[in-house]
Amino acid sequence: MDELTAGLFNPFASEEVAPPNSSHWEAKRRLAEAVRQLNDLLVSTVASDAELAQASAQVEALNRTLADTPRLHGTLAYLKSGEHGHYGEINHELNAVGGQSNPLAPGLNMWLDGNRAYGTVRCGLAYEGPPGFVHGGFVAAIFDQFLGMAQVAGGQPGMTGTLTVRYLRPTPLNTELKLSAQLSRAEDRKTLVSGELRAGGEITATAEGLFVRPSRGMAAMAEMAVGNSGQ
Template sequence: MDNADKDMSDFDNPFASEEISPAFSEEWEAKRRVAAAIRDLTEVLVTSSPYTGKMHAIAAQLEETAADFAQSPRVYGRLEWTRSQQHGSFGQVSHELNPLAGYSNPIAPPVTTWLEGDKALGRCCCGWAYEGPPGSVHGGFIAAIFDQFMGMAQKLGGQPGMTGYLHVNYHNRTPLNTTLNMEAQLVKVEGRKTVISAQMFAGDTMTASCEALFVEPRKGIYSLEAQQQEQ
């Protein structure tokens, strides 16, 4: 097991408190700024109606920016970012690039998670880009948020695993542009299996709840890298 793999096992490091962890380096700080700008752009795109010519001009600008950006050195996958030993531990890289919680990933709301005693707590806010029913968060994103949040809550059971199932109950509409608070509890650990329960709240209203099963791979979480290399 090399240093990258050891860092991978310490997967809660950047999620240790309610406060947003600072960027590991100036690179990630700059990437967070780019991601925030893209989030703002996405929010504007789904809520604005400029004339067609203006949109084509914006698209041309963005296409040029994307083509220029693509000429930069590329790193594919969080393990590769970690193994370079220039971008932080696996936990720090995940904190930046995770599709639900990454502050440098523009598709993330993002979800912030931390532990307090025997509970995991979380928070996020979903803008108009996440709309499903009118004024409400799409149910698929609610499930994805639970998957991320409860995946981190596995630390309560002491072992990382992959999602076996998510059973989501939708109790009330989950409003957009509202701080959503989450709580998770460890239900049980049986061998490689960890069961977690969680609730989502908008203010005092529980909008959704979930039970999830996570299963540690038979050969450990690190066996996933070998499977990836075989593909």
């Protein structure tokens, strides 16, 4: 592994969700959870127009307050600051699908056991596609993140080349979903991982992901991102 994925911190070492490494991340996790709850409440509430207008004004005021605070734009900016932990810790907080401090993320928890990976996630109403079920796009995003973590066990982490998802039956909302994956093959710069998603013991979807390690390593991708951002 290169320095972006080295084992200075491994949030996927056990089934327990890794604790925040600072009071800052602890506070941010609390706010992220509150926003997740707000998302769920917003799509389900039938509050009056006046009540919604009042809530909007409160959220808009909070947005203005946070907009006036110091900000870091993206994972690499957090890493460059040197004040918020190693890459693994920062990604564990900010990732769009698995980040504990990202309110967009559905709360995906993942861990490795040898060359196998396991995970759990529960998707609320904000992730609804077909009535009562998780949107297929979110199922694919969860697989992309989960299989991407699983392929790290192969020792040559890369970026998603292809992701093939097979939907066997609808995946229910508000249900603990269990994921498992295993390394199928690793050769040269390519790693093949297969996995499945279960609800109540039944497989609702399977996926296969092909991950390709950049020829210069993942660190080179970070350098490219920094260059493109003008930092």
